[in-house]
Amino acid sequence: xxxxxxxxxxxxxxxxxxxxxxxxxxxxxxxxxxxxxxxxxxxxxxxxxxxxxxxxxxxxxxxxxxxxxxxxxxxxxxxxxxxxxxxxxxxxxxxxxxxxxxxxxxxxxxxxxxxxxxxxxxxxxxxxxxxxxxxxxxxxxxxxxxxxxxxxxxxxxxxxxxxxxxxxxxxxxxxxxxxxxxxxxxxxxxxxxxxxxxxxxxxxxxxxxxxxxxxxxxxxxxxxxxxxxxxxxxxxxxxxxxxxxxxxxxxxxxxxxxxxxxxxxxxxxxxxxxxxxxxxxxxxxxxxxxxxxxxxxxxxxxxxxxxxxxxxxxxxxxxxxxxxxxxxxxxxxxxxxxxxxxxxxxxxxxxxxxxxxxxxxxxxxxxxxxxxxxxxxxxxxxxxxxxxxxxxxxxxxxxxxxxxxxxxxxxxxxxxxxxxxxxxxxxxxxxxxxxxxxxxxxxxxxxxxxxxxxxxxxxxxxxxxxxxxxxxxxxxxxxxxxxxxxxxxxxxxxxxxxxxxxxxxxxxxxxxxxxxxxxxxxxxx
Amino acid sequence: xxxxxxxxxxxxxxxxxxxxxxxxxxxxxxxxxxxxxxxxxxxxxxxxxxxxxxxxxxxxxxxxxxxxxxxxxxxxxxxxxxxxxxxxxxxxxxxxxxxxxxxxxxxxxxxxxxxxxxxxxxxxxxxxxxxxxxxxxxxxxxxxxxxxxxxxxxxxxxxxxxxxxxxxxxxxxxxxxxxxxxxxxxxxxxxxxxxxxxxxxxxxxxxxxxxxxxxxxxxxxxxxxxxxxxxxxxxxxxxxxxxxxxxxxxxxxxxxxxxxxxxxxxxxxxxxxxxxxxxxxxxxxxxxxxxxxxxxxxxxxxxxxxxxxxxxxxxxxxxxxxxxxxxxxxxxxxxxxxxxxxxxxxxxxxxxxxxxxxxxxxxxxxxxxxxxxxxxxxxxxxxxxxxxxxxxxxxxxxxxxxxxxxxxxxxxxxxx
Numbered sequence: 001x002x003x004x005x006x007x008x009x010x011x012x013x014x015x016x017x018x019x020x021x022x023x024x025x026x027x028x029x030x031x032x033x034x035x036x037x038x039x040x041x042x043x044x045x046x047x048x049x050x051x052x053x054x055x056x057x058x059x060x061x062x063x064x065x066x067x068x069x070x071x072x073x074x075x076x077x078x079x080x081x082x083x084x085x086x087x088x089x090x091x092x093x094x095x096x097x098x099x100x101x102x103x104x105x106x107x108x109x110x111x112x113x114x115x116x117x118x119x120x121x122x123x124x125x126x127x128x129x130x131x132x133x134x135x136x137x138x139x140x141x142x143x144x145x146x147x148x149x150x151x152x153x154x155x156x157x158x159x160x161x162x163x164x165x166x167x168x169x170x171x172x173x174x175x176x177x178x179x180x181x182x183x184x185x186x187x188x189x190x191x192x193x194x195x196x197x198x199x200x201x202x203x204x205x206x207x208x209x210x211x212x213x214x215x216x217x218x219x220x221x222x223x224x225x226x227x228x229x230x231x232x233x234x235x236x237x238x239x240x241x242x243x244x245x246x247x248x249x250x251x252x253x254x255x256x257x258x259x260x261x262x263x264x265x266x267x268x269x270x271x272x273x274x275x276x277x278x279x280x281x282x283x284x285x286x287x288x289x290x291x292x293x294x295x296x297x298x299x300x301x302x303x304x305x306x307x308x309x310x311x312x313x314x315x316x317x318x319x320x321x322x323x324x325x326x327x328x329x330x331x332x333x334x335x336x337x338x339x340x341x342x343x344x345x346x347x348x349x350x351x352x353x354x355x356x357x358x359x360x361x362x363x364x365x366x367x368x369x370x371x372x373x374x375x376x377x378x379x380x381x382x383x384x385x386x387x388x389x390x391x392x393x394x395x396x397x398x399x400x401x402x403x404x405x406x407x408x409x410x411x412x413x414x415x416x417x418x419x420x421x422x423x424x425x426x427x428x429x430x431x432x433x434x435x436x437x438x439x440x441x442x443x444x445x446x447x448x449x450x451x452x453x454x455x456x457x458x459x460x461x462x463x464x465x466x467x468x469x470x471x472x473x474x475x476x477x478x479x480x481x482x483x484x485x486x487x488x489x490x491x492x493x494x495x496x497x498x499x500x501x502x503x504x505x506x507x508x509x510x511x512x513x514x515x516x517x518x519x520x521x522x523x524x525x
Numbered sequence: 526x527x528x529x530x531x532x533x534x535x536x537x538x539x540x541x542x543x544x545x546x547x548x549x550x551x552x553x554x555x556x557x558x559x560x561x562x563x564x565x566x567x568x569x570x571x572x573x574x575x576x577x578x579x580x581x582x583x584x585x586x587x588x589x590x591x592x593x594x595x596x597x598x599x600x601x602x603x604x605x606x607x608x609x610x611x612x613x614x615x616x617x618x619x620x621x622x623x624x625x626x627x628x629x630x631x632x633x634x635x636x637x638x639x640x641x642x643x644x645x646x647x648x649x650x651x652x653x654x655x656x657x658x659x660x661x662x663x664x665x666x667x668x669x670x671x672x673x674x675x676x677x678x679x680x681x682x683x684x685x686x687x688x689x690x691x692x693x694x695x696x697x698x699x700x701x702x703x704x705x706x707x708x709x710x711x712x713x714x715x716x717x718x719x720x721x722x723x724x725x726x727x728x729x730x731x732x733x734x735x736x737x738x739x740x741x742x743x744x745x746x747x748x749x750x751x752x753x754x755x756x757x758x759x760x761x762x763x764x765x766x767x768x769x770x771x772x773x774x775x776x777x778x779x780x781x782x783x784x785x786x787x788x789x790x791x792x793x794x795x796x797x798x799x800x801x802x803x804x805x806x807x808x809x810x811x812x813x814x815x816x817x818x819x820x821x822x823x824x825x826x827x828x829x830x831x832x833x834x835x836x837x838x839x840x841x842x843x844x845x846x847x848x849x850x851x852x853x854x855x856x857x858x859x860x861x862x863x864x865x866x867x868x869x870x871x872x873x874x875x876x877x878x879x880x881x882x883x884x885x886x887x888x889x890x891x892x893x894x895x896x897x898x899x900x901x902x903x904x905x906x907x908x909x910x911x912x913x914x915x916x917x918x919x920x921x922x923x924x925x926x927x928x929x930x931x932x933x934x935x936x937x938x939x940x941x
Contacts, residue, residue: 020612021601021927024905027608062709078608092708109707112766123707465702465915488703510608515920516654518703522765 027510033079036506038254040081044140044192045069046152046184046248047199047258050493051143052171053086055479055486056120056521058094058107059145059171066487069141069196071494071512076194079509086141087175095127096170098163102127103170108480109523110473118473120480124525131170132160142187144172148202148232149431150223150240152183166228188247195248195255196497198449200241200431203232204424208263209483211370211413212420218427231423234430241431245438256445256501259432261453263424264368267472268482269416270457272369275321276377277314277406284378284406288314291406298357301339305332310361314406321362322369322377322405327412328419333358352393356401360409366418371472371482373414377405384408445504447497461492465515468492476519487517546782546808546832546862547645547664547872551594551620554895554936558883559841560855562800564788565731565741568843569938573624573638575786576741577672577684578731580626580634585940589625592895592936596620600647600873602655604924609654618646622936626674636672636686641665642745643692643781647871652711655922656699658913659871660713666692666750666781670727685728692750693719694779696871700759701915704768710761712768716775716816718755723748725781737792747783747810752776757818773820783807788839796845800855804839808832808862829912830869835862841881851885853897866921868908873926875906883934893938901930 025032045051045067052059053067064070064086073084094107106127108120144151146169151157158176162168177186187195206229207214214229223236248255263269279285291314299311310329314320337354341347363369369377381402388398401407404414416424432450439446453470455461456477460469468489469475472482477489485493491514498509553571556563563575570588572579596618603610626636648661672686697715704712725748732740755777759770788802809832816826841855859877868875883897909923 019597019599019929019931021599021903021929023601023603023925023927027603027605027610032605033608062705065709075608110765110767116766118767465920466918510606512607515915516702518705521705521707522763522767523707524765 027078033508033510035076035079035081035509036502038501038505038507039193040076040079040509042082042140042191042193043069043073043076043084043195044187044190044248045143045196046187046244047143047197048147048202049143049145049484050201051141051196051198052145053141053143053490054145055481055484055490056094056108057105057481060089060092060094060107062092063107063487064088064141066490066517067141067143068490068494068497069143071491072196072497073140075494075498075509075512079507084140085137087135087139090129091127093123093125093127095129097127097130098160098170099132100130103131103163110480110520111524120473121525123523129174131163131173133174134160135175138177138186138190139175140190142183144169144183146171146202147183147199148206149200149237150232152199153240153243155180155182157183184244184247188250191251192248192253192255195253196258197244197248197255198258199244200232200237200260200435203237203431204260204427205263205483207231207420208416208424209268209370212416212423213413216423216427218423231427234427234434237431238434241434242438245442245444249442249444254444254505256447256497256504257435257439258447258449258497259435260428261450262428263416264421265450265453265457265470266483267470267475267478268371269368270470271371271472271482272374272377273319274363274365274367274369275319276369276374277320277322279314279316279318279320281378288316297340297343297345298353301336301343304339305335307332312360312362321364323360323407323409324363324367324405324415324417325409325411326359326361326417328417329359329361331358348392352388352391352401356408363410363415368416368421369410370414370416373410376414377410379404381408443504445497445500447500449493449496452492452496456492463514468514473520480520486519488514488519491517546806546811546835546874547643548782548784548806549596549618549620549642549644550837551596551899551932551934552622552640552642553590553624554592554594554883554897554934555853555885556841557594557899557932557934558853558855558881558895558897559800559843560802560839560857560879560881562788562790562802562839562841562855564729564743564786564802565739565790566798566800566841566843567739568798570624570626570636571622573626573636573670573672574622574640576729576731576743577636577674577686577727578682578729579739579741580636580672580674580684581628581632581676581682582731582733583626583628583634586628587626587941588938589623589940590895590936590938591621591623592934593619593621594897594899594932594934596646596930596932598647598901598930599928600870601927602653602870602873602924604654607654609924611649611653611655613647613649615646615648618644620644632676634674636674638668638670638672640668640670642668645872649870652699654924655870656711656713657702658698658869658910658922660697660699662697662871663695664692664779665694666690672727680733682731683729684731685726688725688727688745688748689722690725690748690750690781691720691722692779693721694752694755694777700762700770702920704763706761706763712759712761712763712770714770715758715760716755716777717758718752718775718777721750721752723750738789739791740787740789742787743785745784747807748781749810750779750781752779754819757816769820769822771820773818773823775819776817777815779814780810782810798843800839800841800843802837802839804837805834806837806862807834809834811862828869829867831864831867832862833864835860849887851887853881853883853885855881857881859901866909866911868906868926869910870922870926873908873928875903875908875926875928877901877903885938891939891941893940895934895936895938897934899930899932899934901928901932903928
């Protein structure tokens with residue numbers, strides 16, 4: 001009896017110990033996934049807002065957790081990857097404070113208005129991330145929102161004292177190792193065994209999102225003279241880029257370089273149509289005959305001056321293009337004024353018309369209206385109204401001449417005209433040539449993000465729950481700022497990079513199901 | 526003796542027992558030890574469950590037996606494509622049973638049984654890869670069954686009775702693969718209903734062609750538990766008219782399928798008995814798990830199951846070793862009712878091989894201690910559930926599953 005009990009309990013004990021079901025080859029076993037010739041134990045990511053996990057016009061915790069480097073690091077963990085630390089924000093509101101004053105806006109969320117229409121709005125609430133609260137320690141994710149290529153090598157870019165003047169970056173100021181530190185220096189100092197570098201987007205993007213108000217600085221080799229919305233000279237880019245790659249590979253690290261997508265792949269430039277004016281709009285349709293009568297006078301003058309292509313006319317039957325200011329056109333203000341006076345218009349009115357329409361034309365399908373123009377088109381431009389009243393124009397006439405895109409041409413910041421698009425794509429092509437060449441020369445993995453995002457924009461990417469497209473709000477790839485990806489977009493990016501690493505380094509790092517990652521966040525304030 | 530037990534033990538170690546779907550075949554320590562055979566075994570009041578007709582052939586006037594099992598079941602999941610992996614941390618299940626029989630006359634016996642033939646308790650880590658299908662589930666059904674048993678003669682008897690069932694269900698899953706509140710917490714729903722009751726019946730017959738050979742058949746009816754006005758509790762839902770998931774109530778039906786058993790047992794060499802049982806479980810009643818939320822603006826949850834009828838083949842042997850000890854061992858093969866493409870993680874059951882053993886210790890004339898052990902072995906299986914939809918698009922959830930269960934049990938029998 002005693003013995004039987006003994007054996008019975010011995011058996012039970014064996015059963016309890018070996019009770020966990022074991023796979024023939026568990027994914028958690030060392031060697032199930034491999035890093036090939038790469039060593040993923042210390043991964044450092046370097047870049048801008050895309051690398052930081054910025055989305056919905058802000059940086060916030062859940063966005064950072066879904067940054068492509070963090071997604072990659074979680075997958076790297078299956079193949080020898082180590083811990084991955086990010087300079088997490090303090091909340092999910094987004095926005096930044098500096099000494100208690102708000103210096104960056106809260107995140108956007110998708111809210112439903114009183115009429116049941118969904119649209120992006122700023123989340124209400126007071127941010128709690130103060131730039132002056134310095135984080136301690138070093139961070140694997142060195143993505144700094146707003147950074148251009150040359151910023152990453154600029155000493156003092158993380159000096160909190162430089163933030164108010166724009167000389168330093170508030171996001172880097174939170175975790176820079178010292179007031180004089182550089183982003184690339186802090187990255188290299190961590191002795192990464194593996195790195196990713198995705199930089200250069202902002203070298204063209206801020207020019208693009210500002211509608212090309214900046215200057216194409218091609219030929220100017222001194223970035224300290226650049227404005228924030230300028231295009232970086234390709235030689236400056238090439239020089240700092242290769243400097244960064246050298247710094248990151250100095251310790252023998254392997255890595256991956258990612259190129260710059262076309263701005264036309266992102267909904268910020270593809271959402272607002274060039275011809276958004278519908279005759280069915282009760283605020284616009286009934287005005288068309290009067291507007292066309294007024295423009296008829298101007299069109300005769302355009303014809304007389306040999307520029308009939310600048311004629312402006314609104315359709316009664318279909319959508320019409322907005323009127324835009326095209327600073328690449330020859331300014332014919334003076335001639336226009338003279339011709340209008342000759343046609344019998346009073347001098348003050350002719351002068352104003354001349355000035356207002358001297359570089360005006362209707363938009364074409366080649367123009368890109370920025371996302372933020374959607375809330376401006378068809379509204380009264382109060383600045384212009386005040387100007388005209390100051391010039392002595394009667395209030396009623398001044399108001400008629402101040403309707404954005406209808407009587408008052410959409411100004412430079414709202415539209416990317418073909419000449420501006422050309423500047424952008426020329427610079428981007430040059431940056432991309434630099435990136436691909438360096439990847440080849442250094443034996444680094446290379447990701448053609450430009451081609452990948454073009455696929456998202458043209459037809460989309462099928463996944464296990466639908467198709468990922470760059471359609472604003474509904475496409476799933478882009479967050480509510482129209483520029484930065486959603487978590488799903490970042491997951492797609494992470495997969496692209498992982499595949500490139502696997503190919504280059506003979507690794508077998510697993511990818512993720514992008515359908516498991518969220519798109520836009522719903523919330524009503 | 527010592528040798529024999531060890532052999533039995535090691536034979537068992539390579540076997541497993543557990544039933545397909547959410548059937549929990551643990552209705553008695555004596556029977557379980559013999560591969561959960563018993564439709565034609567006359568050895569205890571466990572017959573209340575296995576074959577009420579046999580009660581009238583029990584030797585003793587009064588029999589009562591009660592016991593429990595501790596179910597330690599484990600599910601491991603992994604997806605080699607993404608590296609996603611999970612292990613359940615399910616609480617120990619404790620199915621109970623109580624049977625009593627009273628032989629009123631030579632030809633008439635009464636019985637009462639309380640047992641738990643259906644149930645499930647599975648707990649994954651919240652927000653695991655399949656959390657849009659299930660985070661955790663706890664399903665219980667208690668059967669209460671009075672029976673009557675009468676014999677026509679020494680060769681033929683009949684038995685049966687009504688069954689009252691009371692059940693409860695608690696089920697939590699995430700609303701989909703991605704929805705969260707502003708802080709990133711996954712939106713989820715818990716449905717909870719208890720005290721759900723229904724009625725069914727059991728009927729059986731036993732035929733003894735010779736003194737040593739017994740043949741039995743039992744049919745237990747299908748019982749459908751209709752949960753009405755259960756609580757549906759939605760959590761972490763974003764504040765948006767686009768996600769109108771406010772707490773509400775729900776209706777749902779969960780079938781306890783009918784089960785037919787036929788089998789035989791044969792006594793030989795004085796102290797040996799062998800038994801074979803065949804179960805047919807009519808799972809095809811479990812077509813879809815539909816949760817009908819009362820709030821109009823909350824879409825109902827339809828979860829295709831499409832189970833098929835399944836069979837279980839059982840074999841058991843009993844050896845009256847000494848006056849004090851009776852030893853038992855058994856094996857059964859349990860076919861899964863789950864069709865290909867319907868492999869849902871709340872009951873990830875593929876075919877299983879099940880190995881059992883146990884013993885009874887006679888303490889005096891009236892009291893017995895019954896012990897049993899069951900090990901259920903499931904082969905590693907690559908499977909998927911293909912009927913989860915997002916925006917009308919089917920999103921299969923696939924991966925590799927490896928499941929096992931081991932179930933020690935202990936019971937007491939008292940007879941007069």
